[in-house]
Amino acid sequence: MKKVKVGIIGTGNIGTDLLIKVQRSEILECGLFAGKNPDSVGIRRAEKMGVRTSFNSIKEIQDDPDCCAIVFDATSAQVHSFNAPILTKLGKFVVDLTPSSIGKMCVPVVNLKECLNSVNVNLITCGGQATIPIAYALIKAHPEIGYIEVVASIASKSAGSGTRANIDEYVLATKEAVRIFTGVDQAKAIIILNSAEPPVFMRNTVYAKIEKPNLEKITEQVLIMAQKIQKYVPGYKIVLGPVVENNRVTTMVEVAGRGDFLPKYSGNLDIITCAAVNVAEEFAKKKILRLKD
Amino acid sequence: MTKDIIFFDSTLRDGSHAIGHKLTVDNIRNYCTGIDGSGLHVVIVGHGNGLGASSLQIGLSALPDQEMLTTARKALKKTKLGAFLIPGLGTIKDNLAPAIDLGVDLVCVACHCTEADVTGQHIDYVRKRGKDVYGVLMMCHMAAKEKLLMEAKKMQSYGALGVILMDSAGAFDPNMLEETVSFLSKKLDIPVGFHGHNNLGLAVSNSLTAIRSGAKIIDGTIRGFGAGAGNCQLEVFIGLLSRMKIETGVDLYKLMDVSDGVVAKIMHKAQEIDSVSLTSGMAGVFSGFAPYVKKAAERFSVDPRDIFIALGKRKIVGGQEDFIIDVALEIANKKAKDQNLSF
Incomplete structure (x- = not known):
């Protein structure tokens, strides 16, 4: 089965943890791991894994929109308020891991289904x-x-x-x-x-x-x-x-x-990155690959 | 040592812990009316853990923050009104902004002694509102002086006018304190303060050690009214300085009158070092846990001292009151198991 490509913006703790979980997924693969911090441990880790990386953050997705269909934003609430409209315009399904409160708030175990019809899903904290x-x-x-x-x-x-x-x-x-x-x-x-x-x-x-x-x-x-x-x-x-x-x-x-x-x-990382991967996988299955349950 | 020492009065904040955060409007009015103009720098009022801390986790206040501050504001004409805030418990939007709107002159922004970067937003906010702001490093017996300096420097860079070292567990011994305070006073551009607790009977003498080591702010309470074994008893400390011919500019009789006439009536019992508070000091656990530890000990039929020792081993910090039940239950289960084995 062809995997669905995702982009990860933000190369800190959350972004890097996400990367590892995405690479383990049977449905998703990482098409881009991008941030701004040149000292990021995560970027070096991604390079070693053979994943495409960039220091241009969201600009890289604007320049090459085909690198991913789904975008995880693991930056900050402030940066996400800048990124959100750009990503929506590019037609990306966004899973936001910052406390920006911009997209539809999602706790997968409670309201996953209804969130898959949104363009931007927020994972709260x-x-x-x-x-x-x-x-x-x-x-x-x-x-x-x-x-x-x-x-x-x-x-x-x-x-x-x-x-x-x-x-x-x-x-x-x-x-x-x-x-x-x-x-x-x-x-x-x-x-x-x-x-x-x-x-x-x-x-x-x-x-x-x-x-x-x-x-x-x-x-x-x-x-x-x-x-x-x-x-x-x-x-x-x-x-x-x-x-x-x-x-x-x-x-x-x-x-x-x-x-x-x-x-x-660091259960605090897993609880939100697991939720993010869960949302992205379900979106990929239902809306992109159009698989039945 | 000259009269450049200033005094922060935490009676109506730390004292809240001792009475389950149940200060009344009368308590606050009478206290503030009596203490106003006594020469203390600021009177800090509120829940024991500050603005927005009223909760099932830490204890519910009898009065909302706003009501406490409004009452104090009306009574304080000369002395500054202060508030206390721990980021993570209270926020700028819900708590700090409204408090400043109500007329707070000075804010202490506090955090666990290793986490100063959570105070940046709040210190900056108070400064921009044109009010005095001080940083407070809580439970500071838990970090080495070099680490404390790093954290204090962060607060200095955010705009704090001073940094107060809070010995929340009353666990500092005089040598450790002297070393820490001299080190920080020499390396910081802003004054260092000390807030002592009396678990090991040292609150007053440690405050003296602190000013001898370069501290410029002493934070204490009238009659020692405060969490656990209580605080540095301000009128006693100022009496001591007076005997040592150190000028403070504080009206000592006024403090004594408020102590006997007002604070004694607010207190549910005289401030003492009971065995539970003593253990809390030895274990290096926040004094304010004492009432909850006693309650949990009774409920699960375990020794409250064992709970404090176990909390100390887990390095529990202020605000983690939920761990008390967890630890009590663990000790109770272990006890039950041991008893079964012995049959």
Whole structure:
């Protein structure tokens, strides 16, 4: 089967992790790995893998639009707001891994199908990918929930310079997505960077305030959801709960990475790059190769 | 040492931790009215973890941030009103901008001591709004002085007027502190500050060590009101400086009156070093965890000291309160297993 070509813009942690996952895919292959940073470790890695690289970032796609049909944007929210209209004009299907909030927000396990009809799909944040499915499961069990809070703690070493310099975008995009996916107006998002050595695995906690929680029903929904995510994020695991104390329902999730680019503690990379590859593969199958399920 | 030392008053911020973030409008009004014009540089008001920190993770405030700040703003005529913000918990859009709109004069932007690059956006924002801004490196016993300098220099480059070293766990011993503060004071262009905790009974004497080593800002609380074992008790420290003939320009009687007349009534119990806070200091874990650790210990029938030691081994930082239950459960499970094995 002929593979569908993708372009990756952004050669940092996320872009490089994506590259490795794309090259493993049976449906996708990397047609271009482009960025701006001449010191990028990722670019050297791509060259070694025999992948076409460029320091011209999006310009390279403008000059040679046939190099890819799908584009992953792993730059920053600011750069993506520049890239998005250009890519749409070129007719590319865009999977955006920055917290730009420009395209249709997507958590594959919740709304993949409807996203395939958009031209630009936004993957929110790593914390969003990890916690929204749980929040969604809680809402299924208790539609009356009035407050939801999500907390992500990640190893400092796995938070790239873009994330660190723009931490507000991360918090705001995550919070907004929790609100939209659950319909709960009162939502809060928190991110903590932990610099412990050896680095900690990505942990996410989802809290909900529920009067008279039905723990059996909640647990059932949460476990169903976790199983579904494990299909595209193998390292996703419920490590605590759901437990209840004073109407506070707590669920804790750990995400171990595959160790593709950064070591296994960087579950925060995997959860979003796995989601990105999942979206791109489904788009390629349904819209380009026109395969049936 | 001359009178160029300034004092940051964190009573109504750090003290929030000690009463489950349940400050009332009366508490804030009475305190600010009493302390106004006493010669302290700034009164910082809010949730223990700052703007936007009210949460199920860290504890819900009784009052919204806006109400706390508005109340304080009305009562403070001479002394500056301050706010505290930890990026990742609060944002410019939702928290910082509204706080400055309400009349905050000074903001402390804080982060774990190795993560200063997350404060760039926020320090820059406060500076551009024309307000005073200081950087705070929390849990600074966890990093070597060279690393702290690197992080402090980042804050300096973003526009911070000073960098405060926060001994969040009360884990600094005097030698380590002297070395760290002298090193940073010599290498930075902006003043260094110190915010001590009393887990090892050193908050006041460490503050003295800090100014002897070149610190120009002492951050403390009236009556030591604060997380865990409490803070450097400002009126005691200023009394000590007075006895040492070091001029501070602070009205000590005013501080003492507020201490006895207002703060004693806000506090649920006298500030003490109990065995749990002592263990938190020894383990190097954030003092503010104490009430949650005690609750989890009771729930899972384990020793709260064991929880603190385990949290210390995992190098848990401020804001990671969710790990407390996880650790407590782990200890409880291990205990159950050991008991089964012994039969």
